[in-house]
Amino acid sequence: MDLLHYYISFAAIFLVVPIESANILAITFVPSVSHQEVYQPIWRELSLRGHNVTVMTTNVLADPSLVNLTQIDVSFVYKYMNVPLKSFRDATILQNIFFIDFFFSKLLQAEIAHEDVQKLLQRDDDEFDLVVLEALHPLVYGFAAKFKAPVVAISTLEPFIPFHDALGNPTHPVLRPDNFIHFYGEPTLKDRMTSFLHNIFYRAIYYWRLLPEADKVARKFFGRNIPYLGDVIGNTSLMLINSNPILNTPVANVPSVISFGNVHIKEAKPLPKDIQKFLDASSRGVVYFSLGSNVKSTSLGTEMRDIITQALSELPFNVIWKWEEDELPGKPDNVLLKKWLPQQDILRHPNVKVFVTQGGLQSIEQSIAFGVPMVGIPIYGDQPTNVKTLVDGGMALFIDFKSITKDELKKAILEVGTNIKYRERVVKARELIQDQPMNGLDKAVWWIEHVIRHKGARHLRSPAADMPIFQYFMVDVIAILLFGLYLSVKLTKLIIRWTVRGLTIGFEVFKKFLNNKLLASKQKAS
Known part of the structure; x- marks a missing residue:
């Protein structure tokens, strides 16, 4: 028996595949379920592969089996998310730039000051082999300055212009407009001029004001001797962007910018009994109405709430509406209200005809994954561009948040819900998205491990990243x-x-000469 154990142990030496684990720090700071749904599968997969992952997150993964995952819970910042929709509707581009910068800085400062994050900052500077950062504000790069490890930037939406600049990635004003610029249809001359000037002035605002201010704040939290934040951002090894060729305009990326997508699509789970019964009984179809995790329907305001309520009440379909309060004044009989909904499993149900959405990237990806056409009511950020892409692809209709009317909303829902062409376009888009050599999760994790294996990704770096702006242009x-x-x-x-x-x-001299000759001839003749 002992001999048998010996042979088994000897054989096991050759059968076991060695795993090189790394210590990974991930910092995600935006309190948004849709953002975190993209990141969580990545942390989970890295943990399952044997890496030790420490993540600062606003949404903790409740999975005790992930023994290699340490989570720092900063969900308390959700209390800052009650931003009036009117502030986005009426704001100028410049106002939005300063508001987003101020808001993200406020979130990060609150999170960094948290007791558990302060304990993290007491750890050794060389403790981590890799730092993964949500690339939406320069202050977050203070963690990279502190821990001196290769940096992978990650974003669930198209990053702002300066984060592309850090990797030398091209940001053509028309082909790749910034998140603050939206084209409704084919860009006009005015659109192109606006985007061109925005690219210039936004860079000026960022490099001369927003970045220096973030650097001052970073020194307060991470130490006065850290490198300049602009230099830290410029040393980013790799940037992962949640995107796909259907929803994002095909553009040129340098090798250190990697697109991935659809990592948050989950396996089916049973629906709550009341929702399942409501869906099953809706033989004429269901409209699913949700403005996502960041925008509350209850913050729409009385006027817009009444417009939507009246439009929904006149539909031949039943409606499931994500409504964050217990009561809705004037609630129609065909509407089921819920404060929170299992969105993916609702969209899977065959009776769902239309998804009325704010146009967030994750919501759109889920709707396409389950073949549901959309009516988009974009509000801010990348949402207008996302919905415009859907409209161009024949998968949705667009409703202007600033001028929505009852009849317009009703007409759009009826058109999308009854015209089969919209669903056919969505199904075709799903086929194209899924026809990839590897899924988005494996792609993201492979590239993260690539940076770990090579202690950075200098070999992928574009020369444009190290050029002064005046030389690049x-x-x-x-x-x-x-x-x-x-x-x-x-x-x-x-x-x-x-x-x-x-x-x-010469002419005057010649003329004078001729005159003199003529005069001389006359005098001689006389």
């Missing part, structure tokens, strides 16, 4: 060429002037 070349053209024009004008003057003088 060839301002010096253009200036020299323009100056040369200016000199050429001036010299040509000078030569022409001298030539004309010379010819004029």
Whole structure:
């Protein structure tokens, strides 16, 4: 028996595959369920692969089997999320830039000051092999400055212009407009000029004001001797962007920018009995109405609430509405209200005809995954661009949040819910998204481990990342060429002037000569 154990142990040495585990720190700071639904599968998979993952998160994964996952719960910042929708509807682009910067800075400062995060910052500077950061504000890079490890930036939406700049990734004003710029249909000359000027002025605002202010705050929390935040951001090894070729315009990315998507699609779970009964009994179809996890339907305001309520009451469909309070004044009989809903499992139900959505990327991905066409009511951020893409692809209709009417909303829902062409386009989009060599989760994890294996990704870095802005846009070349053209024009004008003057003088001299000859001839003849 002992001999048998010996042989089994000896054989096991050759059968066991060695796993090189790494210590990974992940910092996600935006209190948004939709954001965290994208990140959580990544932390889970890294943990299951044997890595020791420490994550600061606003949504803790309740899975005791993940023994390698340490979570720092900062969910208390959800209390800051009650932002009036009117502030987005009426704000200018400049106001939105400063508001988003102030809001994200406020969130991060509150989270960094949290007791458990302060304990994290007491750990050794070289404790982590990799830092993964939610790339939506420069202050978050203070963690990279503190722990001096290779950085992977990650985002559930298209990052702002400066984070592309850090990797030398092109941000064409028309092909890849910033999140603050939205084109409704084919961009007009005014749209293109607005986006072009925005690219210039936003960079000026960011590099001359927002980044220096974030650096000052970072020194308060991470130490006065940390490198300048701009330099830390510029050393980013890799950026992972949650995107796909259907919802995002195909654009050129440098090798260190990787797109992944659909990591948050979950396996089916049984619906609550009352929702299941409501769906099953809705033989004429169901409209699912939800403005996502960040926007509360209860914050719509009385006027807009009444418009939506009246439109829904006149539909031939039943409606499931994510409504965050116990009561809805004037609630129609065909509407079922719930404060929170298992969205993916509702969208799976065959009786769901239409998804009325704010146009968040995760909600759209889920709707496409389950073949449900949409009516989009975008409010802020990337939502208008997302819905515009859906409309261009024939998968949705667009409702302007600023000018919504009862009849417009009713008409849009009826059109999408009864015209089969919208569902057919969504199903085709699903086929294209799923036809990939590897799923989004495996792709994201593979690239994270790639950075760990090579202690960074300098080999993927574009030379554009290390160029000054004036060199990247060839301002010096253009200036020299323009100056040369200016000199050429001036010299040509000078030569022409001298030539004309010379010819004029020569003509006058010749004319005087002829006159003198003529005068001399007359005098001789007389």
